[in-house]
Amino acid sequence: MQVLNFIGNLDRRAFLKTAAAASAALTLNPAWAKAPAEKEDGHALVAKTDRQRILTAANLYLAQKPATITDFPTKRSPGGLHDFYSQADYFWPNPKDPNGPYINRDGQSNPENFADHRKAMIRLSVEMPALTAAWVLLGDKQGKRYGEAACAHLRAWFVTPATRMNPNLEFSQGVKGVSTGRSFGVIDTLHLVEVARAASFLMGTLLSPEDSAGVKTWFTEYLSWLKTSKFGTTERDALNNHSMCWALQAAEFARLIKDETTRAEVYHQYITILLPNQLGPNGSFPKELLRTKPYSYSIFNFDVMAGLCQSLKGVQQDATKFALPDGRGLCKSAEFLYPFLKDRNAWPYAHDVEHFDALPVRSPGLLFAGLACHQQPYLDLWKSLNPDPTDREIIRNYPIRQPLLWV
Incomplete structure (x- = not known):
């Protein structure tokens, strides 16, 4: 399965085809009707500014099936199928020792590094929140299908045994010949922040109690890893x-x-x-x-x-x-x-x-x-x-x- 090339590189014709449908919906989610004044103002501003952008993207993402790290196995990883793996961005082969440990070139990303797991997570962070935002924007009557599609991503990544990611980053941003993983790799799950924000709208609503419990368990275990593991505490400090x-x-x-x-x-x-x-x-x-x-x-x-x-x-x-x-x-x-x-x-x-x-x-x-x-x-x-x-x-x-x- 191929990872999509993110919003800006997606098929422009697909965006144009969905633009008319995206602009057709008119109803805001009534759940915001009693929001505090500041939230109302901010929400109204963003809803007005991003309305067509959200709905156009969400219509496109409806056709995309969730893809987790298990769709991208790699022999480079020292972990298993369910372990997230990435290589440190700024490390390159040493010209003086091509087969030896990689060396640092700060600020210069190595395009030959394995990045499929990160791409899959970024795709999740692009698609799932956009689908959720469309549901929040339209409410259940017109937007339920978007929310349900967002739930499918949550189940695939955090609940379903065959496809879920293990709740740790032990093998993130490793450096060839130096380490199998590093504390700096904790930054890779920054792309789960907006996924968690979106999930907070879906848990207890469109997401079933069983799946909500599974998502909560995953983030509880991952937060514990962030707070207690060597990589997590090093990154915290x-x-x-x-x-x-x-x-x-x-x-x-x-x-x-x-x-x-x-x-x-x-x-x-x-x-x-x-x-x-x-x-x-x-x-x-x-x-x-x-x-x-x-x-x-x-x-x-x-x-x-x-x-x-x-x-x-x-x-x-x-x-x-x-x-x-x-x-x-x-x-x-x-x-x-x-x-x-x-x-x-x-x-x-x-x-x-x-x-x-x-x-x-x-x-x-x-x-x-x-x-x-x-x-x-x-x-x-x-x-x-x-x-x-x-x-x-x-x-x-x-x-x-x-x-x-x-x-």
């Missing part, structure tokens, strides 16, 4: 975007399974460790500015931090509006990055070694910060940017694609 990504995963998986203890722990980690140690006085991320791709990593960490704040809503003080005494918080980070999302050429730091011209794309951080910080220019810019990047490297670092599920 990283000094750059990797710990922010760990926190977003832990927060959203805990939200799905209603683990309020973990959500509170992650909130404490955010305000006492991540925010003070990663955000500079001017709102930049100094550690990301030192990378060979400072522009993309700065945007990436901003988006992940904004997603984390959004995920932690309901835990103590609203994290999207929280700021340290010196003003550092989501609003400060957005203030720093906004001019460079508006004009890439204004970026005053080193240009990325790769993919600089593929950015910016639509930043979920702009949306979340625009709503929280009451900045209409952020929202206007968010609406104007491309929501469906086609560059594979950008897609790899773009975990929130359906903000309708987040506001």
